[in-house]
Amino acid sequence: MAASPRIDPAIAAEIDRLATAVAKDPRSKDFLPLADEYIKAGMWQEAAAVLEDGLKAYPGFVTAMAALGRVYDQLGQPAKAKSILEDVVKQRPDNLRAHRILAKLYQSEGHTEQALSSCMAILNANPFDEEALSLKRTITGAPIDAPPARREKKRLGVESTSEKLRIESPAAVGSDSIRPSTPATNAAAATPVSASVPEPSTMKHAATIARLEAWLGTIQSKRHPESGPR
Structure with a gap:
């Protein structure tokens, strides 16, 4: 040609x-x-x-029948398209291309139950099919809930975020210094820490003085043995 x-x-x-x-x-x-x-x-x-x-x-070649139904739909011959595609889904209920065209044809004719049936055939195979979800929403006039798998992912995401916030929360780690102070706790907060727990430098000096005193005591006992214990 x-x-x-x-x-x-x-x-x-x-x-x-x-x-x-x-x-x-x-x-x-x-x-x-x-x-x-x-x-x-x-x-x-x-x-x-x-x-x-x-x-x-x-005759009965399902793939060719589905293709012809699509062609008739494109040519604006819905009656022929619908007749052929209905034969297709009788033989192959899982032919999603045929259901997709049929759903639109049924909806345009006002056959909402049949349109919804074809939509559900698609969504049973693919719950995330946006075209089928949109058509179902148009037919039913109600918002479509997310499929179970998507809802579960969303729930797990929320729980993960909540757990992360709980772990990072000052209450979880007992950090009172980050919390806003109240009048009842201001007095305790004003008490110097060194009053109860010696600073590392103070403890170091005390140990050094103790060692010096012990050394001096040893020298004195050697020089004046009579001063020792009797």
Whole structure:
């Protein structure tokens, strides 16, 4: 096929290669990657035609059905998109892409219960899916609580902060000097510490004087032995 100047050259080359393979073998499963390349190029009509032809050869091919449902949604054909995607989730209830499109289609039609059901299918697989959470909030009109795992992380964070504050608190380490003083404690605070506990320098001097006195006593006893004990 001729490449459009608006298409990336690499995508255009891949489209040519895959289109040739499908033309040679209509039952080739290359129709699915060919449709993907058309989607990348924004060629939705071409993608729809390729997928429809491929599904004739492979009916029930869920991946191709999901892709066609997405294409019809992009082409503004919600009835076709919904019909195909509903068949997809019947076969594969865990197909999140199909549920994502269905949730929007149901909501636009006012089918809130079905929309919410598709939202929950997504959130059961990924509780943090922001798109599904936002759509659920729109449908229910109520704020959405954080998922259990996120609430647990938040709780542990608060407990960790509280424990840290408790440990660093002056009360925890018994540091009365940091607390604001009260009239009852001002008198005690004014009492010099040296009145009850000698300063290290004073104790050092006392020990030195004691040693000198002992030395002098020894000298005197040697000079005057008669003064010793009888």
